[in-house]
Amino acid sequence: MVDNEERLARLKEIVKTYLPEDVPIGNVELESNFVTELNINSAHLVDIILDLEDAFGIRLENDDMDKMQTVRDALNIIDQKLLDKE
Amino acid sequence: MNKRVVVTGLGICAPNGVGLSNFYEALLSGASGITFHQELADLGFGCQIAGKPEIAESLKEAYFTPLQLKGLNSSGVVYGVMAGTDAWTDAGLGKAGKDKPDWDSGIIFGTGILGIDKLRESIYLIDDNNSRRLGSNSVMQTMASGISAYLGGILGCGNQVTTNSSACATGTEGIIMGLERIRLGKAKRMLVGSCNDSGPYVWGGFDAMRILPANYNTNPRDASRPMSASASGFVPGSGAGALVLESLESALERGARIYAEVMGGAVNSGGQRGAGSMTAPNSEAVQRCILDALSDAGIERSEVDAINGHLTATSKDAEEIRNWSEALERSGKDFPYINSTKGMVGHCLAAAGSVECVAALLQYREGLIFGNRNCRDIHPEILEFVDASRIPQNTISHRSKIMAKASFGFGDVNACIIFKEFKEM
Numbered sequence: 197m198v199d200n201e202e203r204l205a206r207l208k209e210i211v212k213t214y215l216p217e218d219v220p221i222g223n224v225e226l227e228s229n230f231v232t233e234l235n236i237n238s239a240h241l242v243d244i245i246l247d248l249e250d251a252f253g254i255r256l257e258n259d260d261m262d263k264m265q266t267v268r269d270a271l272n273i274i275d276q277k278l279l280d281k282e
Numbered sequence: 283m284n285k286r287v288v289v290t291g292l293g294i295c296a297p298n299g300v301g302l303s304n305f306y307e308a309l310l311s312g313a314s315g316i317t318f319h320q321e322l323a324d325l326g327f328g329c330q331i332a333g334k335p336e337i338a339e340s341l342k343e344a345y346f347t348p349l350q351l352k353g354l355n356s357s358g359v360v361y362g363v364m365a366g367t368d369a370w371t372d373a374g375l376g377k378a379g380k381d382k383p384d385w386d387s388g389i390i391f392g393t394g395i396l397g398i399d400k401l402r403e404s405i406y407l408i409d410d411n412n413s414r415r416l417g418s419n420s421v422m423q424t425m426a427s428g429i430s431a432y433l434g435g436i437l438g439c440g441n442q443v444t445t446n447s448s449a450c451a452t453g454t455e456g457i458i459m460g461l462e463r464i465r466l467g468k469a470k471r472m473l474v475g476s477c478n479d480s481g482p483y484v485w486g487g488f489d490a491m492r493i494l495p496a497n498y499n500t501n502p503r504d505a506s507r508p509m510s511a512s513a514s515g516f517v518p519g520s521g522a523g524a525l526v527l528e529s530l531e532s533a534l535e536r537g538a539r540i541y542a543e544v545m546g547g548a549v550n551s552g553g554q555r556g557a558g559s560m561t562a563p564n565s566e567a568v569q570r571c572i573l574d575a576l577s578d579a580g581i582e583r584s585e586v587d588a589i590n591g592h593l594t595a596t597s598k599d600a601e602e603i604r605n606w607s608e609a610l611e612r613s614g615k616d617f618p619y620i621n622s623t624k625g626m627v628g629h630c631l632a633a634a635g636s637v638e639c640v641a642a643l644l645q646y647r648e649g650l651i652f653g654n655r656n657c658r659d660i661h662p663e664i665l666e667f668v669d670a671s672r673i674p675q676n677t678i679s680h681r682s683k684i685m686a687k688a689s690f691g692f693g694d695v696n697a698c699i700i701f702k703e704f705k706e707m
Contacts, residue, residue, distance in 0.1 A: 213349050218380075239418045243352075246417050 203252075203271055210247045211267075214240045226268045248274065254281065284465040288704055290538040291373025291526030293365040293475070294640045297333030297519050297627045300341070300364070302372065306644050308626065309652045310677055314503035315627050316517050325482050329494035331502035333519030333628035334480040335361060350432075356397030356423040359432055361522035361633070362477030366391060366433040369524035370473060374538055378438025386532075388441030388469045390459050391430040391524070392452035392476035394632035397423040398483040429477050441469040449691030450592070451549070452476045453523060453635025457699055458547035460527045470532040475524030478633040485518040491561075493596065494518060506629075507656040508593040508622035509603070509664050509673060516594040519628030523636030525643070542646045542685075542701040546579030548572075552694040563690050565601060569609040571696040572688065579700035581684055583610045586618045586700075588651055588682040590642040592690045593622035594629050595656075600663035602690075607667040615669040619680060625655030635689035635697065642687050646703060649681045 204226075212221050214236045223234065230236045230244070241264070245256050248270065254277035256264075264270050292302055297315025299305030308315065315333045322330040337360060342351060345364050354360065366389070370377075378384040395401075400423040407415050422428045427445040434443040442463065448455045453476035460472035478484065488494050495515040498505030507513040533540055550571045552564025576583060589606060593599050606620070607613045623638040630637045645651055653676040660670055681703065688698040 213352060217347075240349075243417045243419070246415060 200271070203274060206251055207248070207267065207270060210244060210251060214244060224267060226266070228267050229265055252278065254278065285467055286530035287461050287464045287527050287544045288530050288533050289525050289541040289544060289643055290528045290533050291369040291375070292541065292640050292643055293368030293370070293372060293524040294637065295335045295337070295361040295365045295522045296630070296637050297335055297521055300335050300337060301368065305640070306648070309623070309641055309644065310650070312626060312653050312655045312676065314506070314655060316502045316505055318499060318502050322482055322485070323499070327482065327486070327489045328492070328496035329489050329515070329518070330499040331505055331517060332480065332485060333517060333521070333630065335521045337364070353417060353419050354423070355400040355403055356428065356479065357399065357481065357520065358393055358396045358477040358479040358522070359423055359429055361520065362391055362393070362429040362475065363432050363436065365477070365522035365524040366473055366475055367436060369475065369526050370437055373526035373528070374536065375471070375526065377436065378440070383438045383440030385440040386470035387437070387439045387473070388463065389430045389433050389439050389443045389473045390446055390456045391433055391473065392446040392456045392632055393426055393429055394447060394449065394452065394478055395484065396426050396428050396479065398479050399481060400424050402483060433473065437473070439473070447632065448695045448697070449693055450629065450631055450634050451689040451691035451695045451697040452632040453637065453639065454687060454689035454697035454699055455549050456636065457525060457527065457544070457639060458549055458697060461544050461547055464527055464529050471526060471528045473524060473526055475522060475636040476633050477522035478520045478631040480520030484520065484631070488518055504656055506595050506625050508595045508624050509599050509654060509660055510595070510657040511659045511661045513595040513599060513661070516596055516624065517628035519630035519633070521627070521630050521633045521637055523633060523638070523640040525636065525639060540704045541643045543704045545581055545700045545702045546575055547697065547699040548574035548578055549695070549697045550574065551696065554694045558694040560694070561692055562694070563598070563601070563696065564694055565605050567694065568602070568605045568690065568696055571698045572606065572609040572686065575686065575698035575700050581700055581702070583612065585684045586610060586686050588645070588680065588685040589618050589620040590638055590685065590687045591620055591622050592688055594624055600661050603664045603667050613667050615671060617668040617672045619651045619672055619674060620668065621652055621654050621674065623652070625657065638689070639687055639699070642685055642701065645682060645685070646701070649679060651678050651680045651682070653677045
């Protein structure tokens with residue numbers, strides 16, 4: 197099982213592509229809100245979801261997307277999906 | 283009082299040259315961009331050759347952000363963004379700042395169909411009950427106005443940002459639309475141009491109509507033969523061309539380099555009446571369009587000294603020449619110099635008008651008339667109207683004063699522009 201540090205690193209790698217030019221990757225913290233704090237275009241949340249599905253071999257539903265406000269939310273959802281898989 | 287309008291920037295993504303300097307070198311030497319495509323052979327096309335700009339992946343990174351490149355599968359967007367951005371830079375213009383658009387600059391960037399490969403990718407996902415996997419970028423890559431939307435965002439234009447579509451007249455029509463907007467004082471600068479996707483899904487329908495040459499698969503560079511007795515159909519092309527149109531006031535104020543003045547233009551349709559149809563032009567409409575353009579420009583028929591024709595390399599070429607000859611009341615040695623860019627790039631469809639206008643305007647910059655590739659055997663019906671000396675085989679030196687450019691498209695639509703050499707008073 198992948199540990200939390202590595203999951204966060206993989207998540208950051210995915211999020212990096214979607215950050216506006218003036219938001220450095222260093223700004224991405226556990227409590228960061230994707231849209232209101234990191235200024236990610238909300239239209240791209242669906243792309244982040246698809247990238248997470250590919251990276252972690254999981255499937256996220258519409259409900260999950262609604263719940264995924266912060267980096268921590270995303271990690272929690274990934275944890276739960278991986279647990280469900282086992 | 284109408285504002286005067288000039289061209290201050292050019293950008294190009296053509297089958298025989300990507301970027302202005304490569305394109306210029308290719309036009310100068312008559313280099314062909316038509317190549318054999320194994321993909322078309324594998325799909326059983328009759329015509330297995332086409333004109334397609336070669337774009338290295340690394341070059342795209344200079345125009346698109348990593349996010350924009352992710353899942354980018356629309357060749358028209360790639361060509362259009364490259365040509366449009368280059369034209370803007372060539373005009374000495376910068377991108378708008380982060381917080382405020384440039385209200386005085388707009389975009390009219392046309393296309394026929396956009397992102398057909400992306401559309402195909404999307405259709406497969408949808409048919410597989412997997413529409414959720416489309417992601418956010420299938421819409422902007424496949425909406426017709428995707429190209430003007432991409433450019434609008436990159437450059438930060440705050441005036442009208444739109445896309446026009448009139449088949450193979452698209453590029454030329456867009457320039458006239460931009461001209462009119464600036465004339466009326468509604469914008470200071472308009473980025474105008476057009477793009478066309480490449481690939482079998484664009485070209486297949488034309489192959490099915492059997493209007494493409496099928497006998498040049500082993501010698502593709504000889505295939506596109508405008509005005510030639512041995513022309514056997516147009517070679518499908520793709521790419522993008524772009525021009526920055528600007529009010530003369532604005533251009534002079536900025537100290538911008540001026541390629542030429544856009545004196546006027548006209549668009550019309552033959553209404554698919556008379557000899558006109560969905561696929562064939564009504565000659566009366568073509569001649570009216572040419573004359574309306576001259577009238578709009580305030581230029582006499584006798585003043586036109588160069589023409590860049592539509593001239594696709596089909597049996598219609600002779601008819602087009604007759605229309606120019608009758609409209610201008612000029613023939614033989616008195617006929618203006620005439621050339622077709624399509625001998626080198628094929629028929630770039632919706633991108634044809636803009637790609638060819640870039641070629642026409644480079645003639646002003648260089649004081650040249652580019653040669654006609656593949657028409658040593660000029661069609662005898664053409665020679666009834668034009669002396670062979672007016673159809674240069676190779677590039678010649680000639681400082682044009684008044685140049686006419688026309689494009690015609692399916693739907694019996696026509697567009698004609700009149701350019702004039704610009705001299706500072």
